[in-house]
Amino acid sequence: MSEFSDKHVCVFGGTSGINLGIARGFARAGAKLSVFSRSQDKVDAAVAELGALGPAAHGASADVRDPEAVQAALAGAVAAHGPIDVLVSGAAGNFPAPALGMSANAFGSVIGIDLNGTFHVLRFAFEHLRKPGAAVINISAPQAWVPMAFQAHVCAAKAGVDMLTRTLAMEWGPAGVRVNSLVPGPIAETEGMRRLLADPSKADQLAKTVPLQRLGTVDDCADVALFLASEAARYVSGAVLPVDGGWSLGGAQIAMSKVMAGG
Numbered sequence: 001m002s003e004f005s006d007k008h009v010c011v012f013g014g015t016s017g018i019n020l021g022i023a024r025g026f027a028r029a030g031a032k033l034s035v036f037s038r039s040q041d042k043v044d045a046a047v048a049e050l051g052a053l054g055p056a057a058h059g060a061s062a063d064v065r066d067p068e069a070v071q072a073a074l075a076g077a078v079a080a081h082g083p084i085d086v087l088v089s090g091a092a093g094n095f096p097a098p099a100l101g102m103s104a105n106a107f108g109s110v111i112g113i114d115l116n117g118t119f120h121v122l123r124f125a126f127e128h129l130r131k132p133g134a135a136v137i138n139i140s141a142p143q144a145w146v147p148m149a150f151q152a153h154v155c156a157a158k159a160g161v162d163m164l165t166r167t168l169a170m171e172w173g174p175a176g177v178r179v180n181s182l183v184p185g186p187i188a189e190t191e192g193m194r195r196l197l198a199d200p201s202k203a204d205q206l207a208k209t210v211p212l213q214r215l216g217t218v219d220d221c222a223d224v225a226l227f228l229a230s231e232a233a234r235y236v237s238g239a240v241l242p243v244d245g246g247w248s249l250g251g252a253q254i255a256m257s258k259v260m261a262g263g
C-alpha cells in the first residue's frame with residue numbers, strides 16, 4: 001500500500017515524454033490514471049501501458065486550447081475514476097524561432113497550448129478536485145524566468161503558467177487545494193530536447209552547462225511530482241520548484257547561446 005493507492009491522478013499532455021514518465025510514477029505507486037492529449041494513437045498506447053503498470057487507466061483525445069474539449073475530458077475522467085486527487089497540467093508546444101520569424105499564429109499557438117491550456121485545465125478541473133486534499137502540479141520550464149533568445153513564446157507562456165500557480169495557490173488554499181509548479185531542466189530523450197538541441201552530438205557539451213554535470217531523466221521529474229503530491233509536501237503551495245541540477249542558476253543562458261538551436 002502506498003499513499004497513492006486508488007487515488008485518481010489526471011495528466012494533461014500525459015501521453016509522452018516527461019508527463020508520461022510522471023503518469024508512470026503514479027501508476028507504479030498504485031494510482032488510477034487519466035491521460036489526455038490530441039493524438040488518439042498516443043492516448044491508446046499510454047492507456048495500455050499505464051493500465052498494465054497500475055490498477056486502472058483511462059484516456060481521451062482532447063486539445064487543451066478548446067475549453068469544451070477540456071470540460072468533456074474531465075467529465076469522462078471523473079465518470080471513470082471519481083473525484084480528482086492529483087491534477088498535472090503539462091501539455092506544451094515549442095519550436096526555436098526568432099521573434100521576427102514568428103507569425104501571430106506561431107506565437108499564439110504556444111501561448112494557446114501552454115498558458116491558455118493550463119488555465120482551461122485548472123479552471124474546469126476545480127469543481128472535480130477532491131477538497132480538501134487535492135494537489136495541482138503545473139509543468140513549467142526554466143524559460144519562465146531565464147530569458148532565452150529564440151524562445152520568446154515559451155518564455156512568455158511559462159512565466160504566465162508560474163503566475164497562475166501562485167495566484168491560484170492563493171485563491172484555492174482556503175479550499176485545501178495546493179498548487180505548485182515543477183520545472184524540468186534539460187531532460188534527456190524528450191521531444192523538448194530534440195527540438196532545442198538541433199545537433200544531438202552536443203548533448204555532452206550541454207551536460208557540462210549543468211552544475212550537476214548531467215542531463216536530467218524523466219524519473220528525476222516523476223520522483224519530484226510524487227513528492228509534491230504527497231503528504232510530505234502538505235505545507236507546500238505556490239512553489240516553483242526546479243528539477244534541473246542547478247541549470248537555471250546560470251548554465252541555461254550559456255547553453256542557449258552556445259549549444260542549443262539558434263545559438
Ligand code: HXC
Pocket residue numbers: 092093094095096097101102103104105106107109110141142154185186191192193195196
Ligand atoms: C516559425 C513556426 C515553426 C517554426 C511552427 N510554426 N513551427 N514558425 N518557426 N519552427 C508556426 C506555423 O507556421 C503556424 O503559423 C503556427 O506556428 C502553428 O503551427 P501549426 O503546426 O499549424 O500548429 P499546431 O498543429 O497547433 O502545432 C503546435 C506546435 C507543434 C507547437 C507548432 O510543434 C506541436 O504540436 N508541438 C507539440 C509537441 C512539442 O512541441 N513538444 C515539446 C514541448 S517542450 P502560420 O502563421 O504559418 O499559421 C517545451 C519546453 C522545452 O515546451 C524546454 C527545454 C528546456
Ligand code: NAP
Pocket residue numbers: 012013014015016017018019036037038039040042062063064065090091092093113139140141142183184185186187188190191192193
Ligand atoms: P512532449 O513529449 O512533446 O510532451 C507534450 C505533451 O503534450 C504530449 O503528450 C502532447 O501530445 C501533448 N500536447 C501538445 N499539444 C497539446 C494540445 N494542444 N492539447 C493537448 N495536449 C497537447 O514533450 P516533453 O519534452 O516531454 O515536455 C513535457 C513538458 O515538460 C512540457 O510542459 C514542457 O514544456 C516541459 N519541459 C520539458 C523540458 C525538456 O527538457 N523536455 C524542459 C523543461 C520543461 P499530443 O501531440 O498527442 O497532443
